[in-house]
Amino acid sequence: MRGEVTMAGLTLRQIEVIRAVMLAGTIAGAARMLGVSAPGISRLVRHTEDSLGLRLFERRGGLFVPAIEANAIFDQLGRVFGGIENLNRAVDQLQRGATVDLAFASAPSIAQFIAARALRHVRARYPDLFVDLNILKIEETIDYLMLERGEFVMMSFPVENAAVRNDLAAEGRLVAIVPEGHALAGQGRVSIHDLIRFPMVGVDPRDPYGEILARPLRDAGLPVDYAMRGRFAQTVVSLVRHGLGVAIIDEFSVAELYMPGVVRLSLAEAAPLSVYVVTKRGRLLSGFAEYTIQQFRKELQRATESRPWEMPVRS
Template sequence: MNDMTLRQIEVIRAVMLTGTISGAAGLLNVSAPGISRLVKHTEETLGIRLFERKAGVFIPSVEASRVFDQVREVYRQVESLNAAVSSLKCGEDVRLSFATAPSIAQFIAARVLQKVRGVYGDLFVDMNVLKIEETVDYLLLERGEFVIMSSPVKNAAIENEEIAEGRLVAILPEGHELSQKEKVSASDLAREPVIGVDPNDPYGALLAKPFVQAGIEINHAMRGRFAQTVVSLVRHGLGVAVIDEFSVAEVYMPGLVRRPLVEDVPIKSYVTRKKGRVLSRFAEDSINHFRRQLERAVKDGPWYRAQK
């Protein structure tokens, strides 16, 4: 007995479902004579009668019951395969794990996930917020696929790719006298209570750069560990600060005024990943969205407009 082709299996199933040659032809969108010839050829090849013809209706024969059982099983497996592919396309039964620096997490990451979930509606997302010193373990232990950071990670097993460049900006409480200026200098800020991050921290060292450029020794009135903390303290009128523009990349931030700095200090964003790791499609798409959203934050931000 010869093997059946997938086309023969497809035709036999169509006849099983519809009970007629014309019905099978309509189901498969082919001509009825072609279906009839293929059924006859299959029966001759297999050496068994697949269907009994009664009053123009094709009824599966008893002797071919095992064949039809296998045909049903093949189609169940095909349907399962199609369902699995469909699930992958829309993000079902899979997850996306990644992390970002605190400065990216609040606004940029939310916009990225809005885009990603718009395509993969059922994708489970596990997003962590990490400091740079936590990144190596996170990636090398494969807790997540990638991390978005404001500094490159120095490790031989990690690769870094720059995806955006922004600027540091000044943030002031609403109504502060410095908000009358188009640009604010480090010396302006140094005369006020300055809120910052420990300069021994890589992110804190970056925020201190305008003061270093101006030759000013910075004396913090308050310190926080994360960008969000610094922003919150300023919004509550407790001082002024330098922050990266991505941390305040929101159109409406009541209680807060943002101004460009006289000192031009760039801040870059990097995607870091374990060398040699193949990223999922969800991760690749997310990184592309991060790139676009970071670029948009720079071009559409108030510092860009103020400097034009």
Template structure:
């Protein structure tokens, strides 16, 4: 049986018409081509080439073999072309969902990363409420959902993504703006924006308030982080928000202040447990995880 390397060498000799020419085509030394040809002819028991006018031409008994070699080489070229297209993501569409807090800043950064690696890949990104994630995954609308928390479901696998924490955001001229950190008690004494105990992140802060028996007043409820940030810019109150949402906020517009209490949380990738992720999905998740970890480290 001929190896792919032997096929490559024989075709190079056919095209170049000489051992030296074949060596140049393959960027190898002439002796290597000569040894391969001698070994192959000994193995087949026939002479593959004859010398005519200083060139190598197919022997009569090898003409049929060369036709087959040409077909094999053409199929290999087609395969290499298809693999090259796949390496660029050509013909691939990756669909996934994300909760807004991670979709606002982290997901676009990961998408930019994956597009540099696979320039031709198409992406379909759904921004989902937490309660919509189950249907999205189970109905196969996308490969996975980026989640801000996990829950028990017999058919959904939750894989840890990255840990984050909460921060306090205020207008630049707020008294908290110059502080190295603020406490839950200090935050609770302010008019608050967007802290909903039913929200995973809001539940963290509400839990701290309840533990410390701190009364607090939510002056404005706003579900999405971008809206919360915009409200703080208007000096309408103080907010507690996740570190990922404020990763690209202009600090001239909003001051980001650490919170003294422990507010760490874990994010997840949710996917069907009976369906394997594509290599493109795995690449995007790896980029997203790295970007999120780097964001927290810089915060």
């Protein structure tokens, strides 16, 4: 028995065997419980009694009955196994995510579709994990991370602050959206110069996300002149759906396969977009957070690789 963990003079293996005999009442029954041979169980019981100098069981017609003088030992065995069962239950709950919270945040554009896809995988792996998903603007990110309200933020703009780190999660691009039945709807690919011929919907270009959406216009030397403005990407999409204009939007905001009322078009001009995982510098992330970030990366990548609405460019 040298090298085994012991408890009150007994190895864990001896404790396991003694308890099995106590529950089964026979050597054969204990052997079946433990999936071992009956002679091995019998030898271990005899060795244990001899080494302790105590009689643990009375033999009555083939039955093993706990000896009266060993009652105190069996009481302790019950407590030991109760503790082990509680430990195993706690491990199982942790593996399932029970009694644990995962808090993180996302920019509205990423939360719209990508977050749900990522969380579907998180839920499958940790079915009991409580998830607290917040929707943040970039200016709210610092307080959220510094006060440790959540572990990370998915953002479409790097947060300039020495207290946080920005890790690239994915590279995407901007696209154009027009209402169904619009004059541009059948083209598949349009230029910025095509879009400005129609009323445009956007986000305030002084907003960090709005600045990203306005960049193709500015790069082309065109004015940022919106007929309507919304606060979030979802608002812009809704305005376009209802025929109130055309828009430039990030592809993750319109990553759903079916979007009735909206037609997505590729931009002829290069319009890259980056997504970042923003975390508090020096903070260790939980395994749940790391797994969730991994799923975000995968779903963001899938969104950029699969664009069923995109028409091939004709040569």
